[in-house]
Ligand SMILES: CC(C)c1ccc(C(=O)O)c(O)c1O
């Protein structure tokens with residue numbers, strides 16, 4: 001299995017936000033605010049916007065018939081880079097959607113486009129400049145550093161790899177052959193902002209928030225258990241990114257991860273992707289075992 005990434009004109013600044021469909025907007029808003037520790041920037045007819053940074057939103061919650069992932073947004077550096085990305089995506093034969101002025105205004109974003117990842121159909125938004133809020137994000141129950149990554153299970157692992165790394169400019173940081181690929185959105189230095197796992201179905205596996213302190217992991221475990229929320233994996237340490245982690249379930253059963261620590265890569269001269277042994281210790285060197293509900297719930301929204 002190849003771990004090569006093709007040179008691509010697509011250059012990502014960072015993972016900016018994830019949009020989820022939830023069955024009960026008020027219940028999920030309370031969960032992500034009070035237990036996860038995000039702050040609500042806005043609640044409008046279409047969505048609730050929450051953040052863990054100066055951005056207007058790092059998480060958007062939409063009322064949806066089936067819980068799952070609606071889209072994921074990556075920020076690019078400039079309007080010029082967005083124009084390059086549009087040409088590149090169209091040259092790849094993808095159908096690129098422009099956002100209406102109204103939607104850009106509602107999303108507090110200068111410009112953006114959307115396309116779907118062939119295969120699983122995930123809607124990917126590329127955006128430029130989300131509004132910075134006047135007030136800094138004030139951590140509450142946990143010192144969240146950023147929205148860290150999004151992980152999907154995909155039926156056709158190799159096809160997803162070919163698109164993401166062969167055409168869309170993601171780089172492989174680590175590969176567990178035929179099982180998992182941890183991808184960085186080059187030239188962003190984080191070990192992974194996106195990952196795919198081989199699965200029987202296409203679905204969301206989990207979303208991740210990175211915390212600034214190991215105590216945030218320990219305190220979260222007790223806070224979450226006390227609230228009657230199921231811990232579905234951990235605490236433990238991942239070998240790929242070297243992070244310490246804890247996974248728990250949101251009110252719809254979608255999996256949320258907190259992690260502390262992550263390897264960073266330079267833009268040039270980065271180490272090669274490693275081939276990691278497909279054994280449980282690769283995923284957790286402390287030896288915890290995922291519960292049956294880990295990473296199971298979350299439909300990928302595709303057009304009706
Ligand atoms: C168990 C899942 C797929 C996993 C494995 C490794 C890392 C990491 O190295 O950071 C993750 O974040 C994961 O979610």
Ligand SMILES: [Fe+2]
Nearest residue numbers: 149151208257
């Ligand atoms: Fe993760």
